Amino acid sequence: MSKKVVTFGELMIRLQPYNYERFVQADHLEFTFGGGEANVAVSLANYGIDVSYVTKLPAHAIGQAAVNSLRRYGVDTSKITRGGNRVGIYFNEKGASQRGSVCIYDRAHSAIQEATTADFDWDAIFEGVDWFHFTGITPALGPNVVEICREACKAAKAHGVKISCDLNYRGKLWTREEARAAMTDLCQYVDVCISNEEDAKDVFGIEAEATDIYAGTLNHEGYKSVAKQLADKFNFEMVAITLRESHSAFDNGWSAMLYNVAKDEYCFSKKYDLHIIDRVGGGDSFGGGLIYSLLNGKDTQAAVEFAVAASALKHSIEGDYNMVTVSEVEKLAGGDGSGRIQR
Template identity: 60%
Template sequence: MSKKVVTFGEIMLRLTPPDHQRFIQADTFNVIYGGGEANTAVSLANYGLDARFVTKLPNNPIGQAALNEVRRFGVDTNYIARGGDRLGIYYCENGASQRPSNVVYDRAHSAIAEAENADFDWEEIFADVDWFHYTGITPALSKKMSDVTLEAVKAAKKHGVKVSCDLNYRAKLWSKERAGQVMEGLMEYTDVVIANEEDAEMVFDIKSGSDITGGDLNVEGYKDVAKQLIDRFDLELVGSHLRISHSASNNGWLVILFDGENFVQSTKYEITIIDRVGGGDSFAGGLIYSLVTGKELQEAAEFGAAASALKQSIPGDFNHVSVKEVETLAGGNASGRVKR
C-alpha cells in the first residue's frame, strides 16, 4: 500500500515576466500556480506516493484553477477548504547572470491567511497517514495560521504521524522575533527539520560561519548548526540543501543530513538555473520520499540533491521528474545527453 503524506500551506498565483524581462518591461505575465507545500505534494505524487494537499481557496474560478493545477498532477485535493475572498499572488522576476531574482508579494488577507481551525477536520485528515509536512511560511501568514498550524502538528502527533518542517524564513512575512517565538512552539511536535544556514540564523539565532551572501560555503559550520538544532529540539534528523551562488544563473548545489550521530554529504552539482523557485521544496519532497520508503541516510541525501538539482532546470514551481530520472542522476549520470 502506498505511503500517505499530507502537506499543509498556501498555494498562490505566480505572475512572471517572460524571457527574463524585468517587471517594468513586461506587458504580459506567465501564469503559474505554486507554493512550498503544494510543490512538495506534487513531487511526492510524481514519485507514486499518496500525496494530500490541505489549504483553503476562495470559491471562485481563480481558486478552482489553483485546485485543478494541483489535482492534475495526482495530488489528493479532497480536504481543501473553500471560502474567503482571494487567492494570494506573487510576482517573480527571474534573475540572470549578476542580476538576482526579485519577488513582490500581494498575499495579505488571502483565503488561507484568514482560515480558522474549524475549516479543517484534522482527525479525518490524519487518519491512516504516515507523514505530515509544513513550512515556516504557513504560520507566518497570520496569527490565525500560527494557531491553526499548532493544532495541525498536535493532531498529527496524536495520530502517530511523523512531522517535518522546512523553516523557510521569509522576512517579508514576519520578524525574526515573531518567527523564533512561534517556531519554537512548533518544534515540540516536529521530528525532521529542513533548515539552511540563513533560516537557522534568522529564526533561532544559530550561526553557521558561512558567508551566505558571498558565495562561500562552510560545510563544517553547517554541521555545527545541525548539531545545535538536534540538541535544542530533540529532533530525529536535520537536513539542508546548501547553495553556493556564483551568480543568479550558476550555482553549486549539495545536500547535508545529520541524524544525531552521522553526517552525510551528497554529490555536489554545478547547475545552470532555468527557474530556482521550488528548488528547496523539491529537496523536501525527495527527502520525505526517501525516509518513508526506507532509504539509508546517504541514499536519502543523494536522492534529495539530485531531485532538487533537476527541478531547477524546469520552469515553474513544480518538479516534474520521476523516481527513475532522479535515481539516474543520483547514480552518476549527469551528462544531459539526449535520450533516444
Template identity: 55%
Template sequence: MKVLSFGEILLRLASPGYTKLFQKDSLDATFCGGEANVAVSLAILGQESSFITKVPNNDVGRAAINSMRYFGVNTSKVIYGGGRLGTYYLEKGASQRPSKVIYDRAYSSIALAEPEEFDWDVILDGVEWFHWTGINPALSQNVADICRQACVIAKKKGITVSCDLNYRGNLWSSAEAQETMTKLMPYVDVCVANEEDAEKVLGIKAADTDVENGKLDRNGYKDVALQICGKYGCKYVAITLRQSYSASRNGWSGMLYDATKGETYFSKTYDIQVVDRVGGGDSFTAGLIYALSNGLENEYAINFAVAASCLKHTMEGDYNRSTVLDIEKLISSGGNGRVQR
C-alpha cells in the first residue's frame, strides 16, 4: 500500500550522550520530524513510503531530504524554496532529570508555505494512505489550511487518513489546538494519541488517570476512544500508554479500539530502559499503519506497533531502524533481550 506522509523535517542538535546542553563544545546533528520519522520507519518496514514537505533550496535542506532518501523514502514531491530549515535542540534526560526540547522553527520553509503550492489532486494520485500530525497546523495558519485541503481531497479519493494528535505545548496552547484540530478531526479515519493528547487537543480526559504519577486506568482509555469515534467518526483510535517511572525507565504499552467491531485490544507491556525516547510515538504510529494497511489482525497490530516503538526507545536518533523481522522476534521472544547468534 502506498503511504504518503506530510509534515516538517527538522535539524536535530542534541547534546552528546546524557550531558546537559552545551556542557560539551559539540552537538550531534541528525534529521527528524514527527511525520518524517513515520515515513522512514515505514520504508524500513518495506512499505511504499513517500514524504512531502517544503525545505530551503540549499545544502541543509537537501541534506535533510537525502537523509530520508537513504532509507528508501520517495521524496520526489518535495517542494524547495524560501524560509529556513526548522531546528530543535535536545537534552536527553536520565533518572529523575527529564529530557528537554527547545524549538527554533519559526519562519521555516514549510511554515511559510502557501496553500496554492500544493496541488493535492495530483500529489495524492495513486496514494492509498495519507498521514499527518497535529504538529502541522501548530506551525502556522497556512499549514493548517494546507492540511485541511489535503484531507478534503484525500476523502474524496477514498484514501485512508491517519493523524497523530501530537500536542506540543511549546508550539501552541490547548485552546488553540482544540479550536483548529476539532475542525480537522472529521476527516480522520485512524486517530493516534498519547496520555494527554485527547485532553489537550480534543478536550476529552481519561478518567482515573494521573499521567504525572504514571497511573493508568484501562477503562478510562476505552471511554476516550469511544468518545472520539462517536464525535468524529474515526474507524480506529490507538492510544500509547506510558508509565514514566523515571526518564530512564518507562512502562510502555498501547490500546487499539476498532469502532466497526466495537472491540478494544491491549498490548503486552514492556519495561524499557530508555536510550532515546524522542520519536517513540512516531515509531508506534508507523508500526500501526504498517500492520493495519497489511491486514494484520487487530490484536497483533497493536502488539506490533508497541514492539516497534519499544525497540525505537533503545536507539539513538529519531529514526526507528527496526525491521519487520526485528519486531517479530521481539514479540515472539517476549522481550528477554537475549543475544541472537
C-alpha cells in the first residue's frame, strides 16, 4: 500500500528579477510560486509518493494559479481551504559571487496568516495518512497559526502519524523569544527534526562548539553534540543537520548528518561542492529526500545520502520546486556526479 504524506504551510508568489539583476534595476519580474512545505510536497510527488498539501488560499484567480502550480506535479490539493483575500508574496534577489541573495517578504494579511482553527478538519485530513511535515516558518505567521499547527500535531499524533519539522528560523518573521516559546511547545510532538547550525542556535540556544559558520569550517563532533542535545530535549527519534559551507553566493560545500537515536548512529553524508543556480528550497529538497528515504525503509546512512544528493541537485534548478526523479537522485548518491550529458 502506498504511503501517504500531508504537508502544511503557506504557498507564496515568488517575484524575482531576471538573471542576477538587483531589485533597484529590474523593470520586470519572474512570477512563480513556492513555500517550504509546498516545496517538500512537490519533491515527494516527483518521487511517486501520495502527498497532500494543506493551506488556505483565496478563491480568486491568483489563488487558483497557486493551486495549479502544485497540481501540475501531482500534489493532491483537495484539502486546501479556499477563502481570504491575499496570496503572500516574497521578492527574491539572486546573489552572485560575493553578493548574497536578498529575500523581502510581503505576506501580512495573507489568507493563511488570517486563518483560524475552524478552517481545517485535521481528523479528516489525517485519515489513512502516514507522515505529516511542517516547518518553523508556518507558526511564525502568528499566534493563530501556532494554534493551528498545535491542533494539527495533536490530531496527527492521535492518528499515529509520524511528524517531521524543519526548524527553519526566519528572523524577519518573529523574534528568537517568540520562536523558542512556540517551537518548544510544538517540538514535543515531533519525531524527526531537521535543522542547521544556525536554527538550533537561534531557536533553542543549542550550538556546536568550535564551528564558525561564516568561516566555512565544520566540526563533526560539534554537530553530534547539537543533534544529541536536540534529541535529549525533545525525545526526537531522529535529528538531521544540514551543513552548508558558504564560500560565495555561487560556491558552497553541502553535506549533512543524520542522528538515529535508537541505534545511536551518527551518519555523515559525502560532501558536494555546489556551483549554485538557485539555492532557495535547498533545505526543503533535503527534507523531501529524507521523508522519502525514511518512508521507504532506507538505513540511516542511505537516508542521509539520498537526502543530500536530492538537495545537491535542487541547487541546479531554477525556482522553489525540485524537479528531479528518484533515479536521478540515486545515480548521484551512488557516485555519478560528473554532470556529463546523457544520450
